[in-house]
Amino acid sequence: xxxxxxxxxxxxxxxxxxxxxxxxxxxxxxxxxxxxxxxxxxxxxxxxxxxxxxxxxxxxxxxxxxxxxxxxxxxxxxxxxxxxxxxxxxxxxxxxxxxxxxxxxxxxxxxxxxxxxxxxxxxxxxxxxxxxxxxxxxxxxxxxxxxxxxxxxxxxxxxxxxxxxxxxxxxxxxxxxxxxxxxxxxxxxxxxxxxxxxxxxxxxxxxxxxxxxxxxxxxxxxxxxxxxxxxxxxxxxxxxxxxxxxxxxxxxxxxxxxxxxxxxxxxxxxxxxxxxxxxxxxxxxxxxxxxxxxxxxxxxxxxxxxxxxxxxxxxxxxxxxxxxxxxxxxxxxxxxxxxxxxxxxxxxxxxxxxxxxxxxxxxxxxxxxxxxxxxxxxxxxxxxxxx
Amino acid sequence: xxxxxxxxxxxxxxxxxxxxxxxxxxxxxxxxxxxxxxxxxxxxxxxxxxxxxxxxxxxxxxxxxxxxxxxxxxxxxxxxxxxxxxxxxxxxxxxxxxxxxxxxxxxxxxxxxxxxxxxxxxxxxxxxxxxxxxxxxxxxxxxxxxxxxxxxxxxxxxxxxxxxxxxxxxxxxxxxxxxxxxxxxxxxxxxxxxxxxxxxxxxxxxxxxxxxxxxxxxxxxxxxxxxxxxxxxxxxxxxxxxxxxxxxxxxxxxxxxxxxxxxxxxxxxxxxxxxxxxxxxxxxxxxxxxxxxxxxxxxxxxxxxxxxxxxxxxxxxxxxxxxxxxxxxxxxxxxxxxxxxxxxxxxxxxxxxxxxxxxxxxxxxxxxxxxxxxxxxxxxxxxxxxxxxxxxxxxxxxxxxxxxxxxxxxxxxxxxxxxxxxxxxxxxxxxxxxxxxxxxxxxxxxxxxxxxxxxxxxxxxxxxxxxxxxx
Ligand SMILES: Cc1cc2nc3c(=O)[nH]c(=O)nc-3n(C[C@H](O)[C@H](O)[C@H](O)COP(=O)(O)OP(=O)(O)OC[C@H]3O[C@@H](n4cnc5c(N)ncnc54)[C@H](O)[C@@H]3O)c2cc1C
Numbered sequence: 015x016x017x018x019x020x021x022x023x024x025x026x027x028x029x030x031x032x033x034x035x036x037x038x039x040x041x042x043x044x045x046x047x048x049x050x051x052x053x054x055x056x057x058x059x060x061x062x063x064x065x066x067x068x069x070x071x072x073x074x075x076x077x078x079x080x081x082x083x084x085x086x087x088x089x090x091x092x093x094x095x096x097x098x099x100x101x102x103x104x105x106x107x108x109x110x111x112x113x114x115x116x117x118x119x120x121x122x123x124x125x126x127x128x129x130x131x132x133x134x135x136x137x138x139x140x141x142x143x144x145x146x147x148x149x150x151x152x153x154x155x156x157x158x159x160x161x162x163x164x165x166x167x168x169x170x171x172x173x174x175x176x177x178x179x180x181x182x183x184x185x186x187x188x189x190x191x192x193x194x195x196x197x198x199x200x201x202x203x204x205x206x207x208x209x210x211x212x213x214x215x216x217x218x219x220x221x222x223x224x225x226x227x228x229x230x231x232x233x234x235x236x237x238x239x240x241x242x243x244x245x246x247x248x249x250x251x252x253x254x255x256x257x258x259x260x261x262x263x264x265x266x267x268x269x270x271x272x273x274x275x276x277x278x279x280x281x282x283x284x285x286x287x288x289x290x291x292x293x294x295x296x297x298x299x300x301x302x303x304x305x306x307x308x309x310x311x312x313x314x315x316x317x318x319x320x321x322x323x324x325x326x327x328x329x330x331x332x333x334x335x336x337x338x339x340x341x342x343x344x345x346x347x348x349x350x351x352x353x354x355x356x357x358x359x360x361x362x363x364x365x366x367x368x369x370x371x372x373x374x375x376x377x378x379x380x381x382x383x384x385x386x387x388x389x390x391x392x393x394x395x396x397x398x399x400x401x
Numbered sequence: 402x403x404x405x406x407x408x409x410x411x412x413x414x415x416x417x418x419x420x421x422x423x424x425x426x427x428x429x430x431x432x433x434x435x436x437x438x439x440x441x442x443x444x445x446x447x448x449x450x451x452x453x454x455x456x457x458x459x460x461x462x463x464x465x466x467x468x469x470x471x472x473x474x475x476x477x478x479x480x481x482x483x484x485x486x487x488x489x490x491x492x493x494x495x496x497x498x499x500x501x502x503x504x505x506x507x508x509x510x511x512x513x514x515x516x517x518x519x520x521x522x523x524x525x526x527x528x529x530x531x532x533x534x535x536x537x538x539x540x541x542x543x544x545x546x547x548x549x550x551x552x553x554x555x556x557x558x559x560x561x562x563x564x565x566x567x568x569x570x571x572x573x574x575x576x577x578x579x580x581x582x583x584x585x586x587x588x589x590x591x592x593x594x595x596x597x598x599x600x601x602x603x604x605x606x607x608x609x610x611x612x613x614x615x616x617x618x619x620x621x622x623x624x625x626x627x628x629x630x631x632x633x634x635x636x637x638x639x640x641x642x643x644x645x646x647x648x649x650x651x652x653x654x655x656x657x658x659x660x661x662x663x664x665x666x667x668x669x670x671x672x673x674x675x676x677x678x679x680x681x682x683x684x685x686x687x688x689x690x691x692x693x694x695x696x697x698x699x700x701x702x703x704x705x706x707x708x709x710x711x712x713x714x715x716x717x718x719x720x721x722x723x724x725x726x727x728x729x730x731x732x733x734x735x736x737x738x739x740x741x742x743x744x745x746x747x748x749x750x751x752x753x754x755x756x757x758x759x760x761x762x763x764x765x766x767x768x769x770x771x772x773x774x775x776x777x778x779x780x781x782x783x784x785x786x787x788x789x790x791x792x793x794x795x796x797x798x799x800x801x802x803x804x805x806x807x808x809x810x811x812x813x814x815x816x817x818x819x820x821x822x823x824x825x826x827x828x829x830x831x832x833x834x835x836x837x838x839x840x841x842x843x844x845x846x847x848x849x850x851x852x853x854x855x856x857x858x859x860x861x862x863x864x865x866x867x868x869x870x871x872x
Contacts (some may be wrong), residue, residue, distance in 0.1 A: 047804025047843030048804055164810065170811060174801070186838075301687070302489060302490040312863075314862070315862045322859035328852055
């Protein structure tokens with residue numbers, strides 16, 4: 015079986031690895047460089063904490079389990095590659111108002127019902143785990159399962175593993191259209207570097223997936239949702255956990271009509287602290303935006319006043335692949351045979367990548383899936399276009 | 402803050418732009434991050450500490466004084482030193498005023514009718530085994546110590562690299578009390594002759610240039626500083642400080658030849674391999690860059706992004722006279738001066754001759770394609786993150802990555818506090834030739850830095866504006 019994957023971000027890379035290791039002949043077509051877009055413009059949080067019970071949490075739990083096994087698996091597959099910096103450091107969600115605190119407790123309760131470890135902490139317990147959290151906090155929940163990776167390195171490692179299993183990664187290759195047979199089935203792609211044949215085509219083009227689907231004659235509503243991050247200079251001071259403010263959950267689930275901010279703080283292996291982030295649907299505009307940085311900084315200082323003197327040396331933005339119901343599309347196009355999607359993971363594509371790859375590979379091969387795939391189908395009712 | 406013309410950078414180009422803009426009646430704000438105007442070129446001691454006659458250190462000191470005095474005495478021109486431009490966005494030019502590592506500095510947003518970017522360049526040094534030892538300086542850094550602090554970097558010093566800049570650096574070191582035991586120009590004699598001596602009539606149009614160079618050449622002879630061409634410092638030795646260097650004879654691609662290498666005992670080394678333009682603000686403004694990675698400008702020094710102009714080294718490395726001419730044009734046009742102005746015509750005429758001259762110097766001192774042959778796997782290439790040449794080779798081979806972002810994150814080169822300002826161009830060049838296909842893809846470079854100078858989180862936290870943007 016011959017599969018063409020469009021896009022060498024983490025989703026395309028994870029699909030390529032899984033498929034090529036099941037004996038599928040895989041070629042990735044990437045218009046720029048591998049990992050040159052969203053997958054190198056965000057953080058590498060692998061979170062359960064921000065997800066309410068439902069299909070996304072199921073996919074996240076499934077994926078997290080796969081992530082835990084990846085470092086050892088990759089060591090077998092590609093030897094001593096640069097570390098992907100997988101670290102199960104746990105997350106700490108901090109509420110600073112009574113309202114947030116009530117919402118957080120409720121969410122944690124529901125998550126526990128779905129099998130997530132979520133422990134409600136007092137102020138003292140919280141400060142013991144993370145002494146620099148603002149003493150004006152009201153409550154916190156500790157999520158020991160939350161983890162992180164270095165997403166760019168992880169994607170390159172997945173690609174290296176796919177290559178070792180026979181996959182090809184063609185960079186500087188822009189997909190311009192599809193080739194069809196008489197029945198309308200997709201049998202290949204046209205690119206700036208000639209035509210390619212395939213039995214199946216997978217769109218894993220991140221926030222450009224909607225655009226690419228249209229170009230191929232399919233239907234997919236996935237577009238960009240911009241986010242800024244700030245990076246400090248390397249600091250001696252380490253934040254032991256990933257620390258979020260409780261409205262993070264609300265922002266993640268929001269509809270994106272207006273600009274949202276939610277604080278995420280984490281130390282990286284290199285000693286820098288990543289400070290996130292904003293969310294807004296403004297197209298692919300990457301111009302600097304001091305007001306957005308200011309808002310991110312103000313919230314971060316509120317959550318962790320000790321960071322006030324940290325020096326910010328860099329700001330960068332990326333475009334989360336936004337799907338209107340906040341769920342990725344993993345499965346076939348609703349009309350066009352041979353056309354598949356693995357797209358729309360929004361702010362969780364790093365976390366959800368391994369599970370996405372497993373699901374899509376099973377669907378392609380007509381094999382049973384480990385978790386239900388229907389919630390991610392392009393035919394689900396929540397994607398039906400509102401007038 | 403709404404001056405007619407905002408000028409960023411108070412080196413020769415920025416000073417000339419501010420003067421030209423003010424002369425045609427515009428209100429001007431002139432910003433510079435350092436404590437004094439003058440830029441890299443006219444770096445000097447603060448008046449309180451000036452012991453010697455500055456004109457000994459600066460042969461064109463009087464033109465600087467005239468320019469500075471006119472601007473500082475000009476009621477239409479607001480000169481703001483210690484002004485750090487943090488970012489440029491759709492709202493304006495965001496500036497912090499105070500010490501570079503200060504906290505709670507004053508914040509200003511400039512929204513000017515026109516902006517002249519004159520952010521200059523910083524000097525570049527190619528990596529050399531041992532260049533991370535104490536006692537190794539960039540040529541510009543050593544000159545700044547000599548001119549600005551009157552500090553000699555060592556007793557026995559070599560200056561190595563490429564470009565006419567090496568000569569004034571050697572002269573400054575001599576004046577500060579060092580003994581310069583050799584100046585090593587990597588470019589081979591054949592190339593120097595071809596470009597320097599071709600079309601000699603062009604020199605006629607640039608009398609200042611010729612005078613300047615003649616003065617340096619004479620100064621070198623008088624001081625008996627041996628000037629060698631086609632040679633380079635290819636290794637620097639010492640345990641906890643420089644004690645000696647290996648000097649090698651190079652072929653035309655800068656590959657060391659087997660014969661002709663020797664060791665020289667020194668206690669300081671100055672390396673200079675041209676300049677890297679400071680592009681981040683121009684990029685943030687949306688200005689297009691040329692293939693050679695300078696800011697593209699039209700005949701009026703206008704960039705592709707309205708209302709931004711650019712002058713001086715960010716449009717091409719051309720020296721002080723060209724910077725003055727470009728600044729004068731940019732300031733005049735930015736302030737909407739008359740097109741038939743006499744001074745404007747003089748400046749255009751000077752620029753025309755000087756650009757051709759600069760192009761030739763550039764060609765004469767182009768960096769050889771095989772300089773990396775003098776590296777060893779243990780040579781540090783990124784000093785912030787301690788990344789070696791061997792690390793670059795390993796990640797490139799293992800990942801087969803062609804994207805700069807991947808290669809940076811895999812190796813950590815360029816991710817430290819200098820954000821690739823020091824190592825960026827060299828790291829890119831080293832990775833480029835090793836990438837599968839022989840080039841990097843995706844078009845990203847280390848020049849894009851939306852935050853152009855570090856800012857404290859607490860300072861940034863006061864920069865909030867409404868969280869919901871109006872449609
Ligand atoms: C600020 C920010 C923070 C984030 N934090 C996290 C986090 O902590 N945890 C987490 O899990 N996720 C996070 N994310 C989300 C995550 O980064 C994305 O969900 C994920 O990277 C999407 O991967 P992708 O492979 O779908 O897209 P991409 O990485 O964008 O890859 C798509 C690729 O397709 C290519 N392409 C597009 N069109 C074409 C074409 N016509 N032909 C050929 N190639 C094409 C593109 O060049 C690109 O390389 C964050 C995102 C942002 C912006």
